Amino acid sequence: MxxxxxxxxxxxxxxxxxFFEKNKHLLGFDSPTRGIITTIKEAVDNALDACEEAEVLPDIYVSIRKGGQGAYRVAVExxxxxxxxENVPNVFGKLLYGSRFHQIRQSRGQxxxxxxxxxxxxxxxxxxxxVVTSRTSAKVPAHRFSLMIRTETNEPQVLAHEEVVWDRTHGTRIELEFTSSLAARKRLLEYLKYTSVVNPHARIRVEIDGEAETFERVSAEAIRPPQSIKPHPHGTELGTLKRMAAADPDRPLVEFLVDSFSKVGQKTAVAIAEAAGLAPETRMGTLGAAELKALHTAMQEVHVPPPPTSVCLSPIGEELIARGLEKEFQLDFVKARTRPAAVFSGHPFVVEAAIGYGGRLEAEGSAQLMRFANRVPLIYQQGACAITGAVAGVNWKNYNLSQSGLPTGPVLILVHVASTNVPFTSxxxxxxxxxxxxEREVTLVLQELGRELKAWIARRERNKQRQDRARAVCAVMPAIAEKVAEIVDKPVPDISALEGRIMRKVVARKRAHDGRVVIEVRNHTDQVVDLTIYDLSPDAGEDAVPAPSFASGTDGEYTRVWNCSLPAGERWQAAYAGTGGGFVDLKGVDDRKKVVLPFV
Amino acid sequence: MxxxxxxxxxxxxxxxxxFFEKNKHLLGFDSPTRGIITTIKEAVDNALDACEEAEVLPDIYVSIRKGGQGAYRVAVExxxxxxxxENVPNVFGKLLYGSRFHQIRQSRGQxxxxxxxxxxxxxxxxxxxxVVTSRTSAKVPAHRFSLMIRTETNEPQVLAHEEVVWDRTHGTRIELEFTSSLAARKRLLEYLKYTSVVNPHARIRVEIDGEAETFERVSAEAIRPPQSIKPHPHGTELGTLKRMAAADPDRPLVEFLVDSFSKVGQKTAVAIAEAAGLAPETRMGTLGAAELKALHTAMQEVHVPPPPTSVCLSPIGEELIARGLEKEFQLDFVKARTRPAAVFSGHPFVVEAAIGYGGRLEAEGSAQLMRFANRVPLIYQQGACAITGAVAGVNWKNYNLSQSGLPTGPVLILVHVASTNVPFTSxxxxxxxxxxxxEREVTLVLQELGRELKAWIARRERNKQRQDRARAVCAVMPAIAEKVAEIVDKPVPDISALEGRIMRKVVARKRAHDGRVVIEVRNHTDQVVDLTIYDLSPDAGEDAVPAPSFASGTDGEYTRVWNCSLPAGERWQAAYAGTGGGFVDLKGVDDRKKVVLPFV
Structure with missing residues (x-):
């Protein structure tokens, strides 16, 4: 024909x-506005990964300068x-070139x-x-490359290469100029802020057209770089097993299993061989298609412990997440949780999450949702993300939050999925x-956090009610005291101590009786208070019990200081010989929370 | 360091x-269930594209057979x-190998x-x-290949190659065996049915584990294959322009522009050169970076007519869409519209849509939405699709449909986007x-169709009301006739003719007067009716006017037949000499729609 x-x-x-030039939108270059965010994200991801490998605290500098005709010049260092x-041209000038593709461990880029x-x-x-500048140590010069990609062959084309003087002793800088717009400036800063929250060990400085901002680190501990693990038998496809067998034809079966897979010991390997009906010493190269199939089936069926997670994953940790959020949002409540590691299709993963409430969060509208994967913020396609689905799937009304899809109100939800293989949709x-x-892990961690938030909100509600009630009682008390005094024909009593008790404050009082002075502090609040009690007094009080931690003075002007940690509801007391007078004061408790009664 | x-x-x-083995979910192989649909889709897309190139009517055969251990054997022919x-190994055993990537025209695969x-x-x-079998003509044998892909190199590995006897004179067959499930059988059949709707020239036969189904073609016209066009200046990036210039260094500027781009004639090319401040005869190789930038800017700024659409696009057409839908859904109403071609970023596209109503559609719930791109059904990720967004964005209440996101009720909406470059999200x-x-084009076409549907629904409503009213009148008419006859003391008249008129039926009557017989048919319906009128009569009626198309009989038993196409509201009449008697009958109109009055 x-x-x-x-x-x-x-x-x-x-x-x-x-392929990717034509389909650039698949890589996040759909529009000039997004192009700038994607570029910075890729460069910052690489910078953080590189610092992690070297166990240095990342110090990253991002600069964006406007050029002519809608062009922007971006540098990340x-x-x-x-x-x-030797590797610079390939790393920057060849797609599908890298070090992490074949490694099973958590990393940003892959x-x-x-x-x-x-x-x-x-x-x-x-x-x-x-334009790429890179230097590997103080002992060698920096190298600067000017390079492009030959699209037809996907090979780098180096236009210039020279040794240059650079003030950094090690590091990398990339400069790119492309058509863009800063319409998404807010989103860009949000991306950097979020990145800073999940990388609390990193300092990120950004300069946009001269305007500078710094996201400071809150942890001075470098991240231990995650280590590669071997594949897990349960996540291995038959085709992959065939390839592995073909690459290692002389190896006896059991040895092959033990050496090639994680969590397969001698005993498990023998059990797999048995289940497959194969002799343990069979050489891999002699296995036919049917035998390999039987082996594959046996590998799925025999119990193998889940893959190791402690070395290959690097969750942020509850404390650092909470600290990062507090720094950026000044919350009234924040709680973070890291779930135990779990597994899907042989890939280990950990879900971490945090809930924040109040503070500077918007009181109206949907909760602020921060999604992360392997310490990288996800800023687009919230609606298409399984994390969003899981958050919306939780019944937040159970935790006293209103809800319309996401929960609503001054709520912040952070979810971080860390895995050796994060399953992205694109x-x-x-x-x-x-x-x-x-999805299950996300749901579980959010339910846990939801319960905590609910308890906190309930406590806060109770406190508020109690205070309201106390305030109402205190408002009428003086009138009652006056009335009663009038009836029983006595002077109006001092009701401050009572007020302190009702209002749940710390009340201090100094009294003298029978030649002894007694100082008494009562903690009516619901928390432990660490107090410093000052006593200015005309009495020398050398027999004071307990003994003050500090005492000085002469000639009828003495100062004594006690320290005490006073649990909620408890009373502290000190006594010495004397006639009293002078006054006491308290430090360590908010002024609104203390009542110091005059000496009687 | x-x-x-x-x-x-x-x-x-x-x-x-x-890369794609690890990220197979990006290509639609997320799960065994989906794997089978994606595989068949890819094979059928290729089959349809290939038939289109050859301008043959596609005859596609799909077979799915269950193997052992969750494996399925799929063949598409x-x-x-x-x-x-020579090309079989690369076409099937190498990713990123094809003929359509660099062509600017509508195609399924690219x-x-x-x-x-x-x-x-x-x-x-x-x-x-x-296992791939292919034959290019009756003059050559068929070739059968057994092949795999060397993953590490993305090169084909041919395991076997032989000439075989095949009953097809030309065509291709691929057989694959993979782990899957038929959990999505319904969706698979839906995919084939939808494919058949937008490829009305194709016959698709499918056999799933022995059970066969055929989607017949409704058009016997092969599709004219879309032709490639040159790139349009408005969609050309600066980097691409640089590459084109470097590939053609000796060409004078104006000639380069005319030859390389679509819709750029001599006059437009000169205008571009002028706007860029360049002499028309400047050789492309001599242009520096700044000059190329100026040229690129001028190319965007100078008016160039939109790219040609008639050759590179292949919309289905209103009639074939409507026919395809009617075949599969038996609708009460269906209307299709093909919009004029439009352009985004230099890429031409056409939007077509159809609305169907009633028939076999579900009366409750959301409308059935059928999305297509370049004649391929889109079956996953409805929520993430711009088509869905545009459908939900139309205010369907304007067209008397209820709506909750999508319109609700017995409604079907089909949208087809055809383009040289369909912008997919993944x-x-x-x-x-x-x-x-x-999105704008989709909205406009749906609004157009919405108005048509609204008018039809309104008309149907009016008809129904009119019928209800007529029925009410007819119900009381016999009583009125009786009463009036009683008052004027005459026999009760036959009111059937009147009833026919009120109820909008076709009424036939035969009368004799003064030795002439008259047959009269009145069409009170609102449609043309194609009638056959039979007259059984004792009269020979040889002088009948108009002459019957058939006449026979002897001895006082004569049959005459007339055919006529009678417009709404019109009257037909025939007459001959005689005394009458016998009877008339009508064919070509539903029994419920006709009234034949007895001879008087």
Missing amino acids: GIAEDLAKQQRSISVAE DNGPGIVP QGIGISAAVLYAQLTTGTPA ESKDAVASIPEI | GIAEDLAKQQRSISVAE DNGPGIVP QGIGISAAVLYAQLTTGTPA ESKDAVASIPEI
């Missing part, structure tokens, strides 16, 4: 760079270990696509090369795919 | 096959032009990824090779990205 021959002439290979000069895609986007929209890594195991 | 050197050792290229043997990804999925889950091509120009 000739048609097949005609068609054959048109058939050819498409380079992966051509880090203090990571740097990249050896595919070796992101930053090269940004280089591609820059050369597509402005035709300008990327290459642009905007949303987590809906995996039942992950 | 040594760390950079350590890291450098781990860096390496990742093959695109490795077409009568397309076939693939020359990237050269889909079917190879299915091959990859099969070898990953079952370790089995793909590689799995499930949803159209939200592009304002496309």
Whole structure:
């Protein structure tokens, strides 16, 4: 027919760079506005990953300067270990080139696509090369490259390469110029702020057209870089097993299983061989298709402990999450939880979450939802994300929050999914795919936190009610005291102590009786108070019990100081010989929370 | 530091096959259930594209057979032009290999990824090779390949290749075995049914585990394959322009512009050169970065007519859409509209839509939404699709439909977006990205159709009311006739003719007067009726006017037949000499719609 021959002439290979140039929206370069955020995100992700490998505290600098005709010049610089000069062209000028693709461990970047895609986007929209400066130690000079990507072949093209003087002893800097807009400036800053929350060990400085902002670190502890683990038998596909067997033909079966997979010991390996009906010493190369299939089935069926999680994952931890949130949002309530590690299709993962309430959060509208995967904020496609689905799926009314999809009110919800293989819905890594195991963990952690928030809100409500009631009683008490005094014909009593008790304050009183002075402090609040009690007095009081921690003075002017930690509802007392007078004071408790009665 | 050197050792290229094997969910292979649908979709898309190239009417056969241990064996066979043997390994065994990537025209497949990804999925889950049979004409034998993909290199690995006898003279067949489930059988059949609606020229036969179903073609006209066009200046990025210029350094500017871009004639090219401040004869190779930038800016600013659409796009057309829907859904109302072509970022596109109502559609719940892009049904991620957004954004209450997001009730909405570059949200091509120009076109076409549906519903309502009223009048008429006859002391008249008129029926009557017989038919309905009028009579009536189309009989038993097409409201009449008697009858109109009065 000739048609097949005609068609054959048109058939050819498409380079992966051509593919992603045409489909740049798949990588988060849908629009100039988003392009700038995606570029910075890719560069910052790489910077944080690199610092983590080197166990240095990241110090990242981001600069955005407006050029002509809608072009922006973006630079991102880090203090990571740097990249050896021979690898710079491939790392920045070749898509699908990287170090983490074949490693099973948590990392931000994985595919070796992101930053090269940004280089591609820059050369597509402005035709300008990327400028990369990198230095690996103080002993060697820095190298500067000007490079582009040959789209047809997906190979780097180095336009210039020189040694340069650089004040950093190690680190990497990338500069790109591309068509963009700063319409999403707010979102960009939000991205950096969120990044700072989940990377509390990082300092990020940003300068947008001269205007600077710094997100300070709250932890001075570098992150231990997650370690690679071996694949888990339960997550291994038959095709992969075939490939592994073919690569290791002389190895006996049991040895192969023990060495190739995580959590497979001698005993488990023998059990797998048995279940597959194979001799333990069978060499891998001799296994036929049917035997490999039987082996694969046995690997799924025999019980193997879940994959190890402590080395390959790096959750942020409850304390650091809470601290990061408090720094950025000044919350009335914040609680974080890290769930035990779990597994989906052989991939370990950990879900962490936090709930914040009050503070500077908007009182109206939907809760603020912060989604994270492997310490990277997810800022687009909230609606398509399994995290959002799980949050909306929780019945927040159970926890006394109103709800319309998400909970509403001054609520902040943070969810972090850390995994050796985060299942994103697209290459642009905007949303987590809906995996039942992950959704379940998110739901569980939010329910836990919801209960905590509910208890806190209830307590706050109770406190408020009690205070309201107390305030009402105190408002009428003086009138009652006056009336009663009139009836029994006595002077109007001092009701301050009573007021203190009703209003749940700390009340201090000094009295003298039979030549002894007694100082008494009562804690009517519902919390422990750490008090310093000052006593200014004309009595020397050298026999004071308990003995003051400090005492001085002469000639009828003495100062004594006690320290005490007073539990809620308890009473503290000191006594010495004397006639009294002078006064006491308390430190360690808010003025509104204390009543010091005059000496009687 | 040594760390950079350590890291450098781990860096390496990742093959695109490795990338997509790990990220198979990005291509629609998220789960075994979905895997089977994606595989069949990719194979059927290819089959339809191939038949279109060859301008043959597609005859596609899909077979699904259950194997052991959750494995399914799927075969898809077409009568397309076939693939020359040299190209078979690359087409099926190499991702990013194809003929349509660099062509600007409407097609189903484009990237050269889909079917190879299915091959990859099969070898990953079952370790089995793909079996491909192809033949390009009756003059050559068929070739059968057994092949896999070398994941590490993204190169095909041919395990077997032989010439075979095949009953097809041209076509291609692919067989794959992979782990799957038929849990989504209903969705699979839906996909095939929808495919059949937008490919009315295709016959698709499917056999699932022995159970067969055929989706017949409703059109016997092969589709004219869309033709490639040149890029449009308004959709060309600066980086692309640079590349084009570098590839053609000796060409004078104006000639370059005219030859390289669509809709750029001599006059437009000169205007662009002028706006860029460049001489028309400047050779492309001599243009520096700044000059190319100026040229690029001028290309965006100078008015250029929109790209041509008639050759590169292949909309289905209003009539075929309506016919396809009627065949599958037996609707009471269906209307389709094809909008004029429009443009986004230099890419031409056409939106077509249809609304169906009543018939076999569910009376309750949300409308059935059928989304299509380049004649391919979109079956996943309805919520994430711009089409869904546009449908939900129309105020359907304006058209007398209730609405909760989508309209509700027995409504079907079909939307087809055809473009040289459909902007999908992901590689799995499930949803159209939200592009304002496309959303606008969808909204406009639905508003148009909404008005038509509203008018039809209103008309139906009016008809129903009129009928109800007529029925009420007819119910009391006999009583009135009786009463009046009693008052005027005459026999009760036959009111059937009147009833026919009120009830909007076709009324036939035969009368004799003064030796002439008159047959009269009145059409009181609101439609043309094609009638056959039978007259059985004792009269020979040889002088009948008009002459009957058939007449026979002897001895006082004569039959005459007339045919007539009678418009709404019109009267037909025939007459001949005679005394009358016998009777008339009508064919061509429903019994409930006709009244034949007795001879008087």
